Amino acid sequence: MLRTPGVAPHFQIRLTRRGRLDHMTVLVETHPGTGTGTEQREAAAGAIAKAVKDGIGITADVTVVEPETLERSIGKIRRVKDLREA
Template identity: 65%
Template structure:
């Protein structure tokens, strides 16, 4: 059942759970994790802990208090990167990049391994006409935003417009070079 504050789950037919996408452990109420469903009334082909790959949290219901509701989906488990033990989603980086007016929304994450440590670099295209001083300010703001918002220290490089490699007009967001080195 859909209401203005989220989707309510018909818990007399489906049992929703939020699990840790890495360990499959059930998380306590209100925690964010992967949404799974178990059917309760299906007889021919029951589904047990169907993994949706959607990241969300279960909240108390409002329309029908007995039925919990699903918060807005925040991402997909498939998109999640793990860098130095921190779960990172490209959409989190995008939100930070979009707050900085001197850069374009075109960015790329490059993951490498230095010794035993993962390293993430963020390359972002500057908007046309943005000079070196504003680029440096933008890089500092984005690095601080990632540190504060995601909890990860990253290297940020603001590059010239139209310089990030594109395939059919679309930028490949993540370059994971950790296995190659």
């Protein structure tokens, strides 16, 4: 994500289950003050999804969100939220 223009280093990975399969969604914030147009967001999301697929072989949905919308915590950062039922 750090190599993708227009996005900030703030991201969150959400793990869910669709039927019997696990699913990964990556939420990443845009840089404050950068263009928030749909085309820029789609290009950034596509680049990140390709990098994830090329890097670890997993297909992920990527959503680019507004700055300061992802949860921040004091202390240890929780970048992965596992929302799958046990």
